[in-house]
Amino acid sequence: MSLARVLAINLIGLKGEAIDIEVDVSNGLPSYSLLGLPDATLNESRERIRAAILNSAKNWPNRKVTVSLAPAWLPKSGSAFDLPIALAILAASAQIDLKKLEGIFFLGELALDGSLKPIRGVLPTLIAARSLGMARVVVPSENFQEAGLLRDLEVMAFSNLGEVLHYLESGLRIENPPLIEIVDSATSLDMADVSGHVESKFALEIAAAGGHNVLMIGAPGSGKTMLAERFPTILPPLDESEAIEVAGIHSIAGTLNQRNILSALPPFLAPHHATTIPALIGGGSGSIRPGACSLAHRGVLFIDEAPECASGILDALRQPIESGKITITRSAQTATFPARFILLLAANPCPCGKFAGRGRACECSSLQIRRYLSKISGPLLDRVDLRIKVESPTRSELTQGITITSVQMRERVIQARLIAETRFAEHDFKLNSEISPNLLREKFRPRKDGLALLHKLLDSESITARGFHRTIRVAWSIADLGGIATPGKEEIERALELRVGIKGE
Numbered sequence: 075m076s077l078a079r080v081l082a083i084n085l086i087g088l089k090g091e092a093i094d095i096e097v098d099v100s101n102g103l104p105s106y107s108l109l110g111l112p113d114a115t116l117n118e119s120r121e122r123i124r125a126a127i128l129n130s131a132k133n134w135p136n137r138k139v140t141v142s143l144a145p146a147w148l149p150k151s152g153s154a155f156d157l158p159i160a161l162a163i164l165a166a167s168a169q170i171d172l173k174k175l176e177g178i179f180f181l182g183e184l185a186l187d188g189s190l191k192p193i194r195g196v197l198p199t200l201i202a203a204r205s206l207g208m209a210r211v212v213v214p215s216e217n218f219q220e221a222g223l224l225r226d227l228e229v230m231a232f233s234n235l236g237e238v239l240h241y242l243e244s245g246l247r248i249e250n251p252p253l254i255e256i257v258d259s260a261t262s263l264d265m266a267d268v269s270g271h272v273e274s275k276f277a278l279e280i281a282a283a284g285g286h287n288v289l290m291i292g293a294p295g296s297g298k299t300m301l302a303e304r305f306p307t308i309l310p311p312l313d314e315s316e317a318i319e320v321a322g323i324h325s326i327a328g329t330l331n332q333r334n335i336l337s338a339l340p341p342f343l344a345p346h347h348a349t350t351i352p353a354l355i356g357g358g359s360g361s362i363r364p365g366a367c368s369l370a371h372r373g374v375l376f377i378d379e380a381p382e383c384a385s386g387i388l389d390a391l392r393q394p395i396e397s398g399k400i401t402i403t404r405s406a407q408t409a410t411f412p413a414r415f416i417l418l419l420a421a422n423p424c425p426c427g428k429f430a431g432r433g434r435a436c437e438c439s440s441l442q443i444r445r446y447l448s449k450i451s452g453p454l455l456d457r458v459d460l461r462i463k464v465e466s467p468t469r470s471e472l473t474q475g476i477t478i479t480s481v482q483m484r485e486r487v488i489q490a491r492l493i494a495e496t497r498f499a500e501h502d503f504k505l506n507s508e509i510s511p512n513l514l515r516e517k518f519r520p521r522k523d524g525l526a527l528l529h530k531l532l533d534s535e536s537i538t539a540r541g542f543h544r545t546i547r548v549a550w551s552i553a554d555l556g557g558i559a560t561p562g563k564e565e566i567e568r569a570l571e572l573r574v575g576i577k578g579e
């Protein structure tokens with residue numbers, strides 16, 4: 075046998091493409107060629123594979139070795155091909171039986187000493203392999219728990235090439251550790267840690283129930299960040315398929331170690347306001363990596379001091395907010411990542427941050443204040459249903475003992491979402507934040523008394539048409555939380571109370 079063929083998967087975004095690795099070993103001057111648009115990492119595979127084979131008590135064929143990755147036109151990247159290429163070389167040089175490789179999907183990077191190193195993107199790679207009919211997979215030990223999320227696959231993990239060869243030759247598997255179970259949450263954060271803030275917590279509960287984006291305005295130190303960090307704890311936990319989807323995105327980005335693989339807690343991403351567009355929406359050199367937007371998929375994206383963001387940064391969020399996904403195009407590649415998140419923006423009330431702070435003097439002019447807040451552009455603000463004022467709790471609020479816990483808040487949010495889901499059964503959306511203006515005017519109108527109040531405000535120009543729609547959406551979430559069938563005057567009033575006026579809105 076001088077020709078061997080094995081299957082590999084090349085990832086573009088979350089999508090895996092089947093790659094045929096063909097190795098031919100023929101007589102001729104010793105050489106090695108790798109064909110089929112490999113990137114730099116893949117090109118360096120030769121040295122890794124050669125050393126790994128020699129260090130695993132096998133021989134490097136001192137003949138003409140040709141490795142072809144097909145289809146040839148598709149650019150390929152990464153180090154996951156090391157193991158399958160090494161095995162194909164050993165099969166093509168008759169050092170192992172090619173038949174033993176059949177029906178098994180291999181992936182992993184090789185170190186010079188033959189050890190198997192973990193790779194990024196194991197989950198999406200294995201999902202693609204599974205769709206091609208592969209049911210048995212061999213992965214590096216460190217990727218075992220991640221691969222094990224796909225319960226219907228037979229996963230075998232090894233720590234070096236020698237172990238893989240021993241398994242192939244003897245059929246004896248090594249004992250893998252037990253798989254971990256999905257955990258409800260992997261955080262010690264709880265809303266109960268934050269004293270006071272009754273009003274802000276209620277607003278966040280509404281946001282969680284209706285999937286509303288939020289702008290929090292408050293002085294530095296008023297508790298915006300503490301509240302934001304705890305927001306995921308009041309969102310419904312991810313189910314298994316959602317947790318796998320989220321883990322897959324983090325796997326490609328290489329951030330899985332920052333997150334418990336099997337956490338049902340929605341992700342929380344807090345990019346600094348000095349972040350860049352590639353870091354926020356995705357990109358990077360080499361293969362396209364997801365950005366904070368996609369890492370926050372099914373969770374929360376929090377941007378503190380939002381008006382300080384460089385121009386263009388906040389506007390880059392419009393595509394994912396509108397479509398729930400982000401498409402990145404770079405020279406030869408286009409990758410799409412899901413990006414459906416709840417956006418939490420925080421801003422100081424004025425550039426110096428002291429405005430309206432208790433007993434603190436602010437010297438910002440009204441023009442400066444207006445300029446500062448207007449840096450969050452109108453089109454983005456249109457997608458922010460809730461604008462709330464966050465104030466430092468008073469002494470009496472701080473000394474009041476009992477505070478509501480995340481579990482209690484989350485229970486109410488889950489109930490409210492169930493009510494909304496039933497109401498929207500005939501529609502292709504589930505959340506109040508997704509009700510279109512048309513549907514707000516027709517099918518999902520508030521009760522007459524509520525509508526009358528809003529029309530009065532519209533007539534006196536105390537509310538804009540957009541504010542009108544936002545208020546009704548929020549009122550629906552308040553009604554769902556209160557178990558009220560249709561929002562009326564009371565819910566509309568409550569929604570209006572939560573609102574912070576922003577000049578020009």
Ligand SMILES: [Zn+2]
Pocket residue numbers: 424425426427428429436437438
């Ligand atoms: Zn100021």
